[in-house]
Amino acid sequence: MIVQRLINWSLRGYVLLLFVFIFSPILFSVVFSFNSARFPTIPLESFTLHWYKTIWNDPDVWTAARNSLIVSACTSVLATFLGFCTAYSDYRYNFRFKSAYLALVLLPPTIPLIIMALAMLAWFSKIGASGQLWSIIIAHSVLTAPFAMAIIRLRLNQMDKDLESAAWNLGASEWRTMREVILPFCKPAIISALFLTAAVSFDEFAIAWFVSGLNKTIPVLILEIVQGNIDPQVNAIGTFVFLVSMTLVIVAQIFFTLRAGKMMS
Amino acid sequence: MTSPLVTFDGVVKRFGDFTAVQRLDLTIDAGEFVAIMGPSGCGKTTTLRMLAGLDQPSEGTIHIDGQLMNNVGPHKRDTPLVWQSLALFPFLNARENVEFGLKMRNQGAKERRDKAMDWLERLGVAEFSERNVETLSGGQRQRVALARSLVTEPRLLLLDEPLSALDAHLVIRMQSVLTRLQRELGITFVYVTHSQSEAFAMADRVVIMSNGEIAQVGLPRDIYREPANQFVAEFVGRNNIIIGNITGNENGNLAIQAPDGLFTVTDYERVKNVNDEATFVIAADLVTVSRTPAESENTVSCTLISEEFIGSVVTLFLETKQGTEFKVQLQERELITLDHTAGGAFYLSWKTADAHLLPG
Numbered sequence: 367m368i369v370q371r372l373i374n375w376s377l378r379g380y381v382l383l384l385f386v387f388i389f390s391p392i393l394f395s396v397v398f399s400f401n402s403a404r405f406p407t408i409p410l411e412s413f414t415l416h417w418y419k420t421i422w423n424d425p426d427v428w429t430a431a432r433n434s435l436i437v438s439a440c441t442s443v444l445a446t447f448l449g450f451c452t453a454y455s456d457y458r459y460n461f462r463f464k465s466a467y468l469a470l471v472l473l474p475p476t477i478p479l480i481i482m483a484l485a486m487l488a489w490f491s492k493i494g495a496s497g498q499l500w501s502i503i504i505a506h507s508v509l510t511a512p513f514a515m516a517i518i519r520l521r522l523n524q525m526d527k528d529l530e531s532a533a534w535n536l537g538a539s540e541w542r543t544m545r546e547v548i549l550p551f552c553k554p555a556i557i558s559a560l561f562l563t564a565a566v567s568f569d570e571f572a573i574a575w576f577v578s579g580l581n582k583t584i585p586v587l588i589l590e591i592v593q594g595n596i597d598p599q600v601n602a603i604g605t606f607v608f609l610v611s612m613t614l615v616i617v618a619q620i621f622f623t624l625r626a627g628k629m630m631s
Numbered sequence: 632m633t634s635p636l637v638t639f640d641g642v643v644k645r646f647g648d649f650t651a652v653q654r655l656d657l658t659i660d661a662g663e664f665v666a667i668m669g670p671s672g673c674g675k676t677t678t679l680r681m682l683a684g685l686d687q688p689s690e691g692t693i694h695i696d697g698q699l700m701n702n703v704g705p706h707k708r709d710t711p712l713v714w715q716s717l718a719l720f721p722f723l724n725a726r727e728n729v730e731f732g733l734k735m736r737n738q739g740a741k742e743r744r745d746k747a748m749d750w751l752e753r754l755g756v757a758e759f760s761e762r763n764v765e766t767l768s769g770g771q772r773q774r775v776a777l778a779r780s781l782v783t784e785p786r787l788l789l790l791d792e793p794l795s796a797l798d799a800h801l802v803i804r805m806q807s808v809l810t811r812l813q814r815e816l817g818i819t820f821v822y823v824t825h826s827q828s829e830a831f832a833m834a835d836r837v838v839i840m841s842n843g844e845i846a847q848v849g850l851p852r853d854i855y856r857e858p859a860n861q862f863v864a865e866f867v868g869r870n871n872i873i874i875g876n877i878t879g880n881e882n883g884n885l886a887i888q889a890p891d892g893l894f895t896v897t898d899y900e901r902v903k904n905v906n907d908e909a910t911f912v913i914a915a916d917l918v919t920v921s922r923t924p925a926e927s928e929n930t931v932s933c934t935l936i937s938e939e940f941i942g943s944v945v946t947l948f949l950e951t952k953q954g955t956e957f958k959v960q961l962q963e964r965e966l967i968t969l970d971h972t973a974g975g976a977f978y979l980s981w982k983t984a985d986a987h988l989l990p991g
Contacts, residue, residue: 526716526718528714528718529718529720531718532714532720533720533735534684534685534704534705534706535705535706535711535712536706536731536779536783537706537735537736537783538706538731539704539706540706542706546731546734546735550720550723551721551722
């Protein structure tokens with residue numbers, strides 16, 4: 367009895383420590399973004415919005431933010447579309463070498479980012495497509511499509527095998543079935559995939575840094591600022607990026623679990 | 632003379648090396664309630680799926696209403712199916728599920744709604760029209776699925792074990808709903824099931840399938856009392872099957888020598904000769920059991936092995952000295968006079984007229 371309680375409490379403590387370990391650096395960054403001192407030292411000086419005003423008035427930050435938003439929005443649509451197509455082809459068809467096909471599709475996230483980034487850069491300059499905003503979009507779509515596929519595939523596996531046939535049986539053509547049955551059924555997973563791939567793309571640095579050329583995204587801009595000198599602006603931008611990413615991930619998670627919970631009951 | 636609504640002509644269906652249906656010839660008339668029955672893997676569901684166009688025959692032809700249906704896609708046929716899993720669309724409410732077929736036929740919103748509500752009303756589930764189908768009970772979902780299939784007013788309705796997921800008391804209720812609907816609408820039902828009670832209770836005609844072939848087609852009573860072969864005799868009802876050699880033939884009255892004795896069976900068709908092997912069947916409910924040797928031309932003595940009590944009817948399982956098993960069905964109240972728990976010998980007997988000789 368006492369042993370059981372001891373184990374329970376130590377497990378809780380462990381989880382708590384884990385969260386502290388993960389979130390305290392971010393928390394510090396948020397705290398220092400409101401601190402008037404130039405260097406991140408304790409004790410804190412006075413509260414200020416100065417750093418936020420600086421980035422607000424910096425056109426570079428605005429351009430980078432715009433670039434990041436365009437890239438993550440386009441990436442999420444493209445990657446989710448690709449992910450849906452591969453997930454559906456896996457659900458619907460059986461063919462030779464299907465496991466090889468699936469392994470290939472899921473491969474990109476397992477390649478070290480730096481290798482992938484270099485390869486992308488080499489490839490894009492070869493075909494004369496480097497340094498464009500859409501080259502980042504393509505590269506990010508390759509990276510994030512497997513996540514979208516995994517999420518949508520999970521949902522499709524919950525679908526009653528007869529549902530599609532039932533739609534045909536009631537007079538729906540294959541395309542109509544896709545529109546009236548498959549897409550509505552996958553809707554929560556598709557929305558979740560849109561948000562998740564947007565979040566991954568929004569944060570991604572390595573590929574963006576290699577491929578972007580003059581079209582800097584926010585993570586690339588942050589690095590450039592940090593390289594120059596110590597500037598608490600970074601904390602302000604970081605806080606903003608953290609908020610955007612967390613929001614995207616949380617929304618994705620809500621859509622995903624909401625539906626799963628409904629299925630259980 | 633009307634032409635049949637459905638004709639299977641030499642239909643074969645293969646999946647790779649496996650032959651699911653081999654040489655199926657069957658006609659179904661308009662307005663008939665046909666049940667296709669058989670153990671799992673007998674090809675009954677494949678037969679139904681071919682009617683719906685979900686599988687295409689490997690050989691042979693299928694005509695519906697005089698039209699060749701081979702290679703007509705499922706969405707171009709008017710053959711709605713009631714699925715074993717029901718396959719209701721979980722993201723639509725009950726009414727929207729029923730409207731689905733009408734929407735695919737591009738009917739207007741108002742018309743769709745009216746028709747859907749009408750059918751939900753007819754099946755007694757109108758009050759749940761706006762409910763998510765996942766929140767409905769099994770019986771309610773069943774009715775929504777039926778409404779969804781019937782709303783387009785098809786001439787042919789296919790049903791694939793639609794009652795197998797329901798509680799026993801609901802099955803009986805849905806059986807009467809189905810037969811009533813079929814009579815009122817006058818449409819053709821093709822009903823696939825492994826359940827003898829469902830098939831016999833509802834169907835005008837029963838098709839028994841085994842290993843992808845038709846074992847027997849006939850009225851429920853004929854199949855029950857006059858099985859065409861040993862498979863049907865074993866699959867349907869509770870039959871005692873006796874195999875022996877014909878030792879005498881007197882105007883079609885055969886004397887059959889079996890391990891357990893000499894029995895008499897009438898060969899109405901006059902197909903058997905002396906020295907042929909013969910198999911005959913005596914239904915468990917037509918056997919009389921007593922504690923004293925019976926005065927009858929067909930009698931065996933047995934010992935009791937076990938009993939199965941399912942309410943008003945009891946089945947006794949007995950064994951002869953030769954190890955042949957006999958099944959006897961009798962009313963529960965008849966059991967008391969038998970003093971069946973006391974052990975000792977039981978004497979079984981039956982009338983010659985009740986024994987059924989298997990042809991072939």
